[in-house]
Amino acid sequence: MEIAAIFLPLAAAFIAGFFGRFIGDRGAQIVTCAAVLAAAAISVMLFMQIGLGGPEAARTVELFTWIDSGSFEVSWALRLDTLTAVMLVVVNGVSAMVHVYSVGYMSHDPSKARFMAYLSLFTFMMLMLVTADNLLQMFFGWEGVGLASYLLINFWFHKTSANDASMKAFLVNRVGDFGFALGIMAVFLIFGTIQFDQIFAQVAAKADLSINFLGFQVHALTCACLLLFVGAMGKSAQLGLHTWLPDAMEGPTPVSALIHAATMVTAGVFMLARMSPVFEYAPAALSFVTVMGALTAIVAATIGMTQFDIKRVIAYSTMSQLGYMFFAIGVGAYPAAVFHLMTHAFFKALLFLGAGSVIHAMSDEQDMRNMGGIWKLIPVTYVMMWIGNLALAGIPFFAGYYSKDMILEVAYAKHTAAGSFAFWLGLGAALMTAFYSWRLLILTFHGRPRANETVMAHVHESPLVMLLPLCVLAVGALFSGWVAYDWFVGHDWAEFWGESILMRAGEHGTIIDAAHHVPAWVPLSPFIAGLIGIALAYLFYMIKPDLPGQFVGAFRSLHGIVFRKYYFDELYNALFVKPAMALGFGLWKGGDQVVIDGFGPDGAARVTRGLSVVASRLQTGYVFHYAFVMVIGVVALVGWFWFR
């Protein structure tokens, strides 16, 4: 059963990709949608069985050996525990909806089969990632989703901007993978294995170990965890390695919903949750994760407030929400992070697909300055966007409310400097989140229409095949928080997670227990922050529409920095990209051609007779010259035998 859930998408990708010409576009769509829908159904069954049926149902299905070299042994295996089961539902569920949606969204595209094949391939790689029972298989899925992301961002490969964005995504992720790979090696050096259960069994015994890394004697587990976190930073677009995510919006919108919002970018969160038994023994690494997560949350939120591209706003929102998940991990509340991961997958996929529906209606316009006044024309999409934004802003009883509240509570309850830092930044980001969400709603749907008349005349609600997935995701955005609260972080959490997540208990129990005993104003604060944000957005964009302009005028330099995304791209270009190219060119022309050849072959030629003479001689009979040398060698050899 579990094998079907994971390999059906691969089979579908294979069929759609290589036999798309024979089965036609319609055939490819049917095959891929059916496969992923079936996989989603099986995932729900597995979740019932493993997640709700108790930890005894957790199991590992060994497939076959992958790499076996001395003491280094890695198998292809499917590890099924609660954490995996949750991810299976999220990945296959959102993926199935996106598959169906794509049938409608890509209906005017000439290469439908290729698109569906890529989507299914992505799904398979993501499933390999979440079912891995060792770090290397996770790395396989990790790089595999990176490949699928690269292919999908670059789906319209005739566009130079898409080429740039896809290369950037692959390379920035590779920088993260550089850390991940070294992290795997460090884990192997420390534990002598990279298989999860074997690692976890030894963690306590290795808690005080130190290793030599780059000449420094460092705490072994902290070192390994930080290296792994570098990988997570790349994939989950944390501050510093985030620059690829906004550009990734070059891909078709369903891709943004599936890969760059709901699933792939959360892989880093998943990885850290999976490695929780190790991270629990590396407090310094966790503090670093907290600070990075909090900074990401706030920085992305500020940028999100200034952007005009509807997809980029949501992209920065994603980055900001990922920051929340990471600081939840940082304070040790892995269930809270995974809870937010799950609710976020639903409402963010909903927002992206809703934005896709808007873009579809507006004849591929993405700039919110050219939208407005369309809410009556596309009412269903409008309602869906409202639901998504309510969930995102953490308004009570929507999905995001439960998870975001929980995250802020655990940050507060941690009572450390890093935890408080994260709490206050997170609270600020919550205000900004509500602000940019309603800014998006108002700019897109309300006010006077700013598009030209031909576009406006063409505005239409999307077909049913696109609206249906929106409705399904809306159900998730409405109820998933309420339904899953007790399982994930409420009353039943210990039983629900079983051994798939480890949290070390302090004197007041685990961090989740502590979070249920924070002062009453703490759970209320994000809601109030959200209300303020919404009110401000109404003030700025509905009541006094000239206020944003005045505001920007008053804080021109500050706004410029934020609007230009803190100049990360420019900085990295100047620091890494250009120097690498220049260095490469310099080493080639200077190193190879001047120094090495100058002292080597060319220099030798000059010393003997001059290159031209040698060359002309060689031209007439260099083979014989060479043969001559060889003969001399042989003669010398034989001669020596003769006369010795």
Added chain:
Amino acid sequence: MADLPILTLTTFLPLVGAFFILVIRGDAETVARNARAVALWTSLITFIISLFILTNFDPSNPGFQLVEEYAWLPSYKIAYIKGVDGVSIWFVLASTFLTPICVLASWTSVEKRVKEFMIALLVLETMMVGMFTALDFVLFYLFFEGVLLPMFLLIGVWGGPQRVYAAYKFFLYTFIGSVLMLLAILAMYLTTGTMDMRVMLDYQFASDLQKWLWVAFFIAFAVKTPIWPLHTWLPFAHVEAPTAGSVMLAGVMLKMGGYGLIRANVQMLPVGTAWATDFVFVLSVVAIMYASLVALAQTDMKKMIAYSSVAHMGYVTMGIFTMNHQGLDGAMFQMLSHTVVSAALFLCIGVAYNRLHTREMAAYGGLAHNMPRYAVVFMVFMLASVGLPGTSGFVGEFLTMLGAFQVNTWVAFFAATGLVLGAAYMLLLYRMLFFGKLDKPEVKAMPDLSWQEMAYFAPLIAIVLIMGVYPASFKDVYMPTVEKILTDHQASLQAAGLTAPAPVQAASIETVAPAAAVNASEN
């Protein structure tokens, strides 16, 4: 088949084919057609026979197998000895596997002197197989040098406009290497009194002598591998060579360097190896970063792949000299993977070159529109070269780095930069060729892969994926030999009164506990 001298048969069968081509008479058209056919059939039959080497080979036996021994110059203890072990067997098969592919790839692209071209290819095959199976140093040296003759012809006669300079460079580098190797072999002969390599493998040379011998062998093999800074002949040789020449050069000839390093430097000179480990690490790491950066600056696609070879072979030398399980295993695997991947990439470039006759990347663009099959094929090999998990490229690269990490984290750290840089230049190449608008009329006119081309790409793709997903299929054959090399190395170091540095000990197969390398200080 067991009692037949398979190794000798595999070695000299191509020569028989070459002889038949030599005697073909008739008008130019007939000669060319027959020469192609004879070359293809000869190389195919040779490949099939070489498969029997594999079936008759017992992977659990780490020693030399299928040994053939005939007296040659008995009074001088020089004999005709052939045999294979886990280290050499795959290279023999790589040679016999790539030759028919090269014949196919040259089917239409080589138009002048077809007869001579095919003869050169077959002679090259004989020399390569001979070299990998030789167990007598005189034989080894003859074949090692013999490889260069047909390769010279391939570059010199069928090469590009700068072939003279390329051949000259090639000549100078290899000449110096050969002379040094010859001296080293003579010195070893003086000490042991025999040319039998099996004796030398067990012989304990004096420590001081080992260092001199090690340097001599190292320079000879470093030129072949190539190891920075002895690599500058390679880009030129590749650029000027015809496709088949590049395929053989990258696929098999570079591995002669790696094979030699394992066979002579590591196995025969353990003390020298331990003495020079850090030195090789530095060169390897420099090679990986330097060559990757230089590859980034290239506009000529063949040069880019040539420099990528230098970087990939940097992982090999790094892995070999970690002298631990993962490192040596990874180095072997990386060599095999590189054999397939680099050969395939040069074939891919040949496809584009045959259609447009330029190697400038900027001349292409948007090929994914009109050559989708080609785009998929190229993508697979691009990803394998980048080292994506699931392809052959990943396994070797990762294992060598894992091996290095246990010895010295700096080495692994710098080597891992290749993950980023390697992806950078390969993605750049792919993008220049395949993405963007299809607006150049001559590029638009390029037809997609023919069935002939698909025929030789298909097995290469299959191998890349099988090696990536189930590497044991290839590794099982050489693992016992690798284990034996490691135990022998430890034993010789102990015999020489040198204990190996701590991390190496930890990774040795008996203790099987790399964690022991961790400094278990209680903080």
